[in-house]
Amino acid sequence: MRKSLILVGGVALFAPALAAQQVGWNDRPTTTWSEEAPRVRVTIDGNRAVYSGTPMRVRFEVSDNAFVTVVSVDDDGRMQILFPHSRTQRASVRGGQIYYARNPRLGGEYSFVANGRMGGYVFALASY
Numbered sequence: 001m002r003k004s005l006i007l008v009g010g011v012a013l014f015a016p017a018l019a020a021q022q023v024g025w026n027d028r029p030t031t032t033w034s035e036e037a038p039r040v041r042v043t044i045d046g047n048r049a050v051y052s053g054t055p056m057r058v059r060f061e062v063s064d065n066a067f068v069t070v071v072s073v074d075d076d077g078r079m080q081i082l083f084p085h086s087r088t089q090r091a092s093v094r095g096g097q098i099y100y101a102r103n104p105r106l107g108g109e110y111s112f113v114a115n116g117r118m119g120g121y122v123f124a125l126a127s128y
Contacts, residue, residue: 039063040124042070055110057100058082058122065097066126067082072077072112082122083117 045057060070060083068091070083081102084091094101101111114120 002081036128038066038126038127038128040066040068042122042124044122050114052115054114055106056112056114057109059098059113061098061102062093062095062126064128066093066128067091067096068093068099069121069125070101070111071125072120072122074115080112083124 015070040060040062042058042060046054046060050056058070058072060068062068069081070085072080072082074080082103083089083099085101085103102108106113
């Protein structure tokens with residue numbers, strides 16, 4: 001036990017003297033993330049006034065071919081992944097096409113059922 005404590009203490013003393021390593025991930029010039037990220041448009045079909053128990057249909061479209069995840073969060077903070085709906089469904093989508101986040105448990109026509117008083121929100125994550 002004593003030997004391991006001395007070894008850890010010795011490494012901690014010399015760590016500040018080590019130079020930091022800089023890693024370049026690619027050779028492209030640095031740009032802001034907004035210029036590199038694919039744009040996603042998420043739309044919820046139906047009325048703006050939504051009541052608890054109302055089935056909701058979510059559609060989305062990306063600017064370029066990308067990997068997409070669509071998530072809904074209810075007013076209690078519980079997240080539900082709407083797209084892809086299962087581990088076997090691919091998350092890759094083609095740019096310029098409209099996709100629907102379909103839930104097979106709701107007959108494949110709707111994405112989720114609204115619940116709670118405040119409603120929550122829906123968002124999408126996309127990457128190349």
